[in-house]
Amino acid sequence: MPSEGKTLTIESRTEKLRLVREFIADAARNFGFDNESVHKIALAVDEACTNVIKHSYKFAADKEIEVAVHTRNGAFEVIIYDRGISFDPNAVHNPDMKEYLQHYRKGGLGMYLMRSLMDKIEYKSPAQNRNEMHLTKYLRSQKTN
Amino acid sequence: MSDFKIGIRETSNVNVIDLKGYLDAHTAPELEDAFQKLVAERKYKIIVNCKDLSYISSAGLGVFMAFIEDVRNNQGDIKLSNMSSKVFNVFDLLGFPLLYEITKTEAEAIGKFMSSKK
Numbered sequence: 001m002p003s004e005g006k007t008l009t010i011e012s013r014t015e016k017l018r019l020v021r022e023f024i025a026d027a028a029r030n031f032g033f034d035n036e037s038v039h040k041i042a043l044a045v046d047e048a049c050t051n052v053i054k055h056s057y058k059f060a061a062d063k064e065i066e067v068a069v070h071t072r073n074g075a076f077e078v079i080i081y082d083r084g085i086s087f088d089p090n091a092v093h094n095p096d097m098k099e100y101l102q103h104y105r106k107g108g109l110g111m112y113l114m115r116s117l118m119d120k121i122e123y124k125s126p127a128q129n130r131n132e133m134h135l136t137k138y139l140r141s142q143k144t145n
Numbered sequence: 146m147s148d149f150k151i152g153i154r155e156t157s158n159v160n161v162i163d164l165k166g167y168l169d170a171h172t173a174p175e176l177e178d179a180f181q182k183l184v185a186e187r188k189y190k191i192i193v194n195c196k197d198l199s200y201i202s203s204a205g206l207g208v209f210m211a212f213i214e215d216v217r218n219n220q221g222d223i224k225l226s227n228m229s230s231k232v233f234n235v236f237d238l239l240g241f242p243l244l245y246e247i248t249k250t251e252a253e254a255i256g257k258f259m260s261s262k263k
Contacts, residue, residue: 014170
């Protein structure tokens with residue numbers, strides 16, 4: 001049975017990222033994740049929110065980002081809602097890090113981190129300018145991941 | 146209340162940037178300013194001491210990537226020292242140890258600059 005979700009709504013400003021990390025860390029800790037997993041989840045959510053600010057909202061500071069936590073059956077899911085520009089996550093490929101570093105490339109590491117840190121990522125755009133990034137981590141994976 | 150603090154100091158002919166707190170998309174521009182200042186003064190031997198760095202996201206990593214090429218083209222380097230395992234794990238996840246020298250102590254990093262003097 002899914003537990004009640006907790007939600008935090010922030011303005012689309014990078015100074016709010018810390019608040020998001022603390023909110024997520026609290027929820028993850030309460031759910032039973034160890035320190036390492038708590039940090040991974042908070043970092044992944046930070047990256048997702050940063051991408052919304054940069055790409056969905058193009059740094060407009062007067063928009064809203066909603067961060068919701070849903071838990072059920074050992075699954076900790078964070079949904080980041082925004083009303084900005086949609087994007088296609090399948091078009092964002094993980095860079096070959098060796099090549100990336102050799103050629104001093106910049107940018108595009110947020111998605112790579114999200115994919116590495118979480119167990120499941122899903123992006124939905126149920127309507128125009130309504131986007132959802134779903135990030136899930138399973139309690140059972142914390143020893144192996 | 147400040148989430149992030151940067152200090153710059155010079156020691157043994159090397160410039161050390163001390164980081165304290167959280168390096169994320171909000172505070173990364175301050176690190177960028179610090180690098181820009183050093184590069185403008187043609188100071189290319191840089192150590193970033195991460196002893197008090199409690200968190201880093203890709204925004205912070207991006208700042209290092211933005212300056213490393215220019216610094217190395219000027220016979221300098223950006224070395225990183227005193228990282229916590231939590232912070233190191235993020236660097237490691239992205240393979241950054243392939244590109245950056247990461248030492249346990251600042252003294253080791255200074256030593257590496259000394260031994261590679263041309």
